Amino acid sequence: DTGVSQDPRHKITKRGQNVTFRCDPISEHNRLYWYRQTLGQGPEFLTYFQNEAQLEKSRLLSDRFSAERPKGSFSTLEIQRTEQGDSAMYLCASSPLRGQGKVSPLHFGNGTRLTVT
């Protein structure tokens, strides 16, 4: 179990640029989640996948955001035409469908911190 890996750890970009983040989940985990966390707040759900299928996307998510998990393994989150309000920590998490009995907690990566200038 090598844990959830996210790349890059930090990203600074200018307003209007596109950015892409990558997440490698724990290998046997079917579920993959993206969350956004701003300073002093709890993580806010963005979207999640079961294998390669995107099962749910937050209604609050702008159409500038898109996520993919093409082969049911790693996932990418792209933000187009970034705005200063997009500055946040982007967290990826994975979980098995049924593990540890009914618990199946989410295992989080260390996040990608995005700063839009």
Add this chain to the structure above:
Amino acid sequence: AQKITQTQPGMFVQEKEAVTLDCTYDTSDPSYGLFWYKQPSSGEMIFLIYQGSYDQQNATEGRYSLNFQKARKSANLVISASQLGDSAMYFCAMREDLAGGTSYGKLTFGQGTILTVHP
């Protein structure tokens, strides 16, 4: 829709004392799970404890216990014998259980409580 409320922005506790972090929730789902996570200043989210809505007994994991009061819709975290390393942000979260508990939905998080342990 699910909602988690943590009303304590910050809490202070003396080392070796016990502390309770409050969490209330709102859901119309008949089956759900409640989680607590710890987030130290380094940023990683660490799973602490889980309580299922149909569990008869309160969950315990080492120094962590969950005071689950279903009728009041509360799921407070109790940390006994606080240590300096317990200083962190703590999040309560809820997950809906789908299809009779055979599938799980997303986690919804509260706003968090910053715990500071004094020596």
